[in-house]
Amino acid sequence: MQFLRRHLNPLSFFAVSYLLFLYVPVLLLPLFSFNDDIYVRLPLTGFTLQWYKNLMNNTSLLSALWSSVQVGIGVSLVSTLLGLMAARAMTRYRLPGRRGIYGLILLPLVIPYMVIGVSTLVILRRMLDVDLTLWTVGASHVLITVPLSMLVLMARMEGFDRSLEEASRDLGDSAWKSFRRVTLPLVMPGIVSSFLLCFITSFDEYLLAFFLAGSDATLPIFIFSSLRFPNKIPDVLALGSLILMVSIVLVVFAEWLRRRGVSGSDSSVI
Amino acid sequence: MTAISEAASDQYDQPATRRPEWVDGLWLIAPTLAIVVGMMLVPLLAIIIVSFWTQTGFDLEATWTLENYALLFQPEGKLYRILIVKSLWVSLVATTAVVVLAYPMAYFMAFRIQRGKLIWIILLTVPFWTSYLLRVFAWKVILGFNGVINSGLKAVGIIGPDGLFEKPLEFLLYNPASVTITLAHAWAAYAVLPIYVSLEKIDRSYLEAATDLGDSKWKRFWRVTFPLSLPGTIAAILLVFIPTVGDYITPTLVGGPSGIMIGNSIANQFIKSNNAPLGAALSCVMMLAITVAVCLFLMAIGKKRLKGADI
Structure with missing residues (x-):
């Protein structure tokens, strides 16, 4: 009863409606992925697993998925490594022109992707004559994910006590050894979130890939071109629903790991 | 304390070379800087240069001209002027919708x-x-x-032979309004999270103090909570506004002919035209327009805050 009194008010009502507004469109996708009409339209006609079975034989879709996974993993590895180095430099050293460097690295976050895409295209095709492949897509994805990685890792590095590192140095560890034995374990959660953030950003990025992929399609390119052909959409919906389910499982698993790893003190942070 | 230990470690680290410590830091950040300079600044510079060139057939002609910019002020450039203003407007409305809806949610959380x-x-x-x-x-x-809304209206009889409308509503999709709704949905998390973070940071004793000093709930919100949440709210506004002006996907998919934005037009110049x-x-x-809009906004906020401080 007390629970009801506390939650029956306009603000709680708004919060629940807001979540509905966010969820209803997204949940339509799995709903239609089980519908046996080739067109995505109401009324629903019947249940089927047809589209999920089709996925296995849809070679162009699978190869696009594989391209995106490759690019995503490569991009998140490179960006997280660069972000780690940059964040370390920003937090540990007194760099001359620190603010300028910081602003420069964050610049790709405030330039519209459209501009990054066309300007890179002009450089690569009109001036350097570089062939467009998944490598060019990956390079542009590194550019847009490096600032994210640096921000995430800086937030993590600013949080911990520098004297821990100094203690390790005083006790005779080399700079590299104290980094590996003291700093790295402390920064690990940041590295994991940076990796995930970079992967998701690259995996879902359409515009840069559209300009820079040449003839190799990434998954977003494949999805975008499928949306023009109604008969291709159900397969895409099935794949989208699978990706959604996998990511929910992953995040729940990661959260479960985090709760097991960190007991008490740190879990109250969020 | 730190000063002493740093001085001590300096002695151990650099007895011979006396190389300043920040050089190591510069080496660490150099690869990232190289990427941003090589892949962001150089292409931006290139596109600024190219904007003063012309195209003949398949080749760029490197003679300096203001032709491309002049076009925007001529009658033939009307379409582009309209698209730029419309993109800023759609983005502004979408940003307002996102932030107004996101704020109560962040407050709730x-x-x-x-x-x-x-x-x-x-x-x-x-x-x-x-x-x-x-x-x-x-x-x-x-x-x-054949969408959810039209089917729903059909089911309850509003659309049909005896209903208010004979045919399914076509005005729902392919217009600036559908672009705005879709953007408002797609960017929601980018607005809720920064606002939530800045609300969460507020020291609760300020709120107690305001109540103890006799502020009503609303007054307390406008005088204490809202001003303190401004950093997150401004971040949310910029995070949503800047990328949506140049958006390509949303206008292409749900905008239809009347909903296209400047991003579509830019892409067309490189692909079709x-x-x-x-x-x-x-x-x-477009970049200039976004920069001007953001600066105007920040200046307006700055002035208001100064005025608020006077009271």
């Missing part, structure tokens, strides 16, 4: 939820793990001819 805040954050972000393209497509399903210099000029104008 910061002040009403005592335990399990993380669950709410996860709940809020789950919809954003689906592909952006599919989320936009979902709105096509909702607003379309093969007029890279004009596309480059439009990109520069």
